[in-house]
Amino acid sequence: MKKEIKTGLIFLGVFLLAYYVNLKTDLIMNAVGASFDMLNEYAREHVLTCLIPALFIAGGIANMISTTSVIKVLSGAFGRFWAYLTASVSGSILAVCSCTVLPLFAGIYNSGAGIGPATTFLFSGPAINILAMVLSFKALGWQIGIARIISAVVISIVIGIIMEKAFHEDDKKRINKIVPPDGSDFPIWKSGLILGSLVFVLIFATWNSAAGALLYNIKWWLAGGFVLLTIMFSVMYLNKNKLTGWMDQVWTLSKQILPLLFFGVLISGFVFHIIPKEWIETAVGGNSILSNFAASISGAFMYFATLTEIPIVEGFMKSGMGDGPALSMLLAGPALSLPSMLIVYKVLGAKKSLVFFALVIVLSAFAGWIFGMVI
């Protein structure tokens, strides 16, 4: 019943909007135009050369690389040092979709390594998955791309260590039995050859002339060559089962991510045309401490569906957001959102989760501020 009322209210809202608001004003027409421009730009610049190879790599990682050993390290079997180190970078292998991050986070917390590596993983996971890395580089520029990776890894370890020091005493409740996920027994060098040549496809396909004019002229030959190499290795080493499993993964991921990205790009093209530039410039322009905080706080509460943080931040930047605040938002944004806060709250309890949220907001703002000064 409640749901029906909600639907009714939505209908009413749409009706009132259509009835009273003249939608064909210049502002709205231009905003629609801007959203299609942005979609066009993404389709031309980012989809073929960047997203599609990245989807194949991400699917291949999920299908060919054994996660069992990573999970073992994460649960503290080899000591804290390795647990932290692995937690800070394993997002690139494990966390292709945000719904795998939270169970893993809860699992690391409860099953061994405890609160430190768990929060480390929760923070860095979404920032360093392969799709997010690649698209940040491509759409936002290499400076922000690199800054995002480095600061995500560094801050995540800092947060983890602070959380562990602060809550060491009551970090005792553990669940002893862990069920390791099913590993793949596929030899690592074979998956290395296949995924490695795919990474080269990605690198050469996105090569721009600024990075080296000589290679730029033959980049399509190089990219094409590595495509052939990938196919060759796949035919040599993958049986039919493995190959369909891989393609299945790629397809599942695409179904999950592409629609979100499509609407994310459209909406962000539209919205940022409507919001007056002056507002954004006042709130998150320049590189003051205040604008960095504004960016990290709003990022922490906002929900970004997988990868949509990138077009949204791009929209902000086109409307006058500074480089520093952009990084602040990229760091705090995917790591936290209102829905994920609720789950973290349930797993960690009030005190710990509030400290964690505060750390994320403060350190993200701080990293953005430093980046804004350096750049």
Place this chain on the structure above:
Amino acid sequence: MKLQILGTGCPKCEKLRMHVEEAVAKLGIDAEIVKISEITEIMSFGVMMTPAFAIDGVVLSSGKINSIPEIIKFIEEKQS
């Protein structure tokens, strides 16, 4: 027999649920299919990666979408 699917509600978990339903239909057995999406409850199983599949509280697989024949095998092993 209680067939449990653990997952927070992402597309992968939904796909596993469909596979389980089809497996049950193929076998023609009388089994209860339960979807568990509460994170604390998932944790109590000791599972670290979702989707995971359990029968009567015993986790048989986690971190992947099982194929229908695999699920049938799990159920048959449990029955015998």
